[in-house]
Amino acid sequence: MAMKLKEALKWILDENDLNKLIKSYDIIGDIIVIKSHPELESKMDIIAEALHEIHPRVRTIATVALYARTHELYRTRELHIIWGDDNLETTHRESGCIFKVDLRQVFFSPRLSYERMRIARKVSPAETIINTFSGAGCFSIIIAKFQPQTKIYSIDVNPHAYEYMKENVALNNVDGRVIPILGDASEELKRLEGVADRVIMPLPEHACSFLPLAVRALKIDAGGVIHYYDVSFGRKGDDLFRAPLERVRDIISSTFGDSLSIELEDARILRSVAPRKYHVVLDLHVKWKIHNP
Ligand SMILES: C[S@@+](CC[C@H](N)C(=O)[O-])C[C@H]1O[C@@H](n2cnc3c(N)ncnc32)[C@H](O)[C@@H]1O
Numbered sequence: 399m400a401m402k403l404k405e406a407l408k409w410i411l412d413e414n415d416l417n418k419l420i421k422s423y424d425i426i427g428d429i430i431v432i433k434s435h436p437e438l439e440s441k442m443d444i445i446a447e448a449l450h451e452i453h454p455r456v457r458t459i460a461t462v463a464l465y466a467r468t469h470e471l472y473r474t475r476e477l478h479i480i481w482g483d484d485n486l487e488t489t490h491r492e493s494g495c496i497f498k499v500d501l502r503q504v505f506f507s508p509r510l511s512y513e514r515m516r517i518a519r520k521v522s523p524a525e526t527i528i529n530t531f532s533g534a535g536c537f538s539i540i541i542a543k544f545q546p547q548t549k550i551y552s553i554d555v556n557p558h559a560y561e562y563m564k565e566n567v568a569l570n571n572v573d574g575r576v577i578p579i580l581g582d583a584s585e586e587l588k589r590l591e592g593v594a595d596r597v598i599m600p601l602p603e604h605a606c607s608f609l610p611l612a613v614r615a616l617k618i619d620a621g622g623v624i625h626y627y628d629v630s631f632g633r634k635g636d637d638l639f640r641a642p643l644e645r646v647r648d649i650i651s652s653t654f655g656d657s658l659s660i661e662l663e664d665a666r667i668l669r670s671v672a673p674r675k676y677h678v679v680l681d682l683h684v685k686w687k688i689h690n691p
Pocket residue numbers: 471472473505506507510530531532533534535536537553554555556559581582583584600601602
């Protein structure tokens with residue numbers, strides 16, 4: 399896709415502009431979202447025309463500034479329409495599921511599709527799961543579709559995300575198995591103490607501060623798995639998991655002393671989010687050595 403865009407523009411933009419063009423973009427339902435370089439603002443309508451020729455079925459093309467600020471709590475970014483209508487609500491298909499979202503109001507990234515399936519494949523039948531930062535419910539719904547006997551408490555603090563999550567639960571026929579909860583993860587995790595086989599924490603910037611509560615939400619006797627997302631700094635080839643794992647061990651030992659065992663089951667780099675800055679995930683198996691009431 400990226401090559402097609404560059405190809406389409408190579409006789410229209412000069413070399414300098416082509417080098418600034420952010421060639422990869424997301425197609426979410428019938429909307430394209432492309433990052434815009436500050437020095438290419440005046441060329442965005444030309445870029446939109448080229449994108450529309452490549453993807454004639456797309457209804458709307460929107461840009462997000464290369465250095466756009468992300469809403470601190472809801473993780474959304476400001477979008478500007480450069481082609482098509484102003485409506486940023488769309489329906490996206492992924493892994494046999496349907497997700498309805500308004501991109502202005504709710505975080506959604508199709509780039510997490512592999513990660514969502516990766517987690518779904520790890521889930522065993524009849525697990526109880528807590529998704530602490532659910533957005534429109536994507537991780538939870540995909541898990542419920544692939545493992546029908548699971549029960550997934552799905553928390554989000556953004557009322558728009560909660561409304562879309564409820565709609566998506568109905569659209570995907572997973573009512574009663576995905577349980578949408580509007581609230582702050584720290585408050586809701588306290589209510590869910592000792593219930594979970596698995597906790598998913600897809601909020602790389604802040605998941606660490608919820609870690610002690612996530613541990614307490616796991617079943618006391620059996621322990622469980624925490625999918626812990628974090629930010630890591632370094633170069634390609636560095637051990638990008640070392641600092642997040644140390645952070646986990648520090649938080650756990652300062653909260654629970656030596657009463658827990660933590661095993662790293664798996665780890666992966668999700669994506670580079672800025673030069674030398676990565677989102678990573680650690681799959682942690684956590685178990686009480688001695689129960690800490
Ligand atoms: C990166 S998005 C999650 C994406 C989602 N898992 C998906 O697959 O689309 C993070 C979400 O966490 C929510 N959030 C942020 N802080 C929160 C908190 N303290 N409690 C509950 N939800 C929170 C945001 O509203 C946002 O929807």
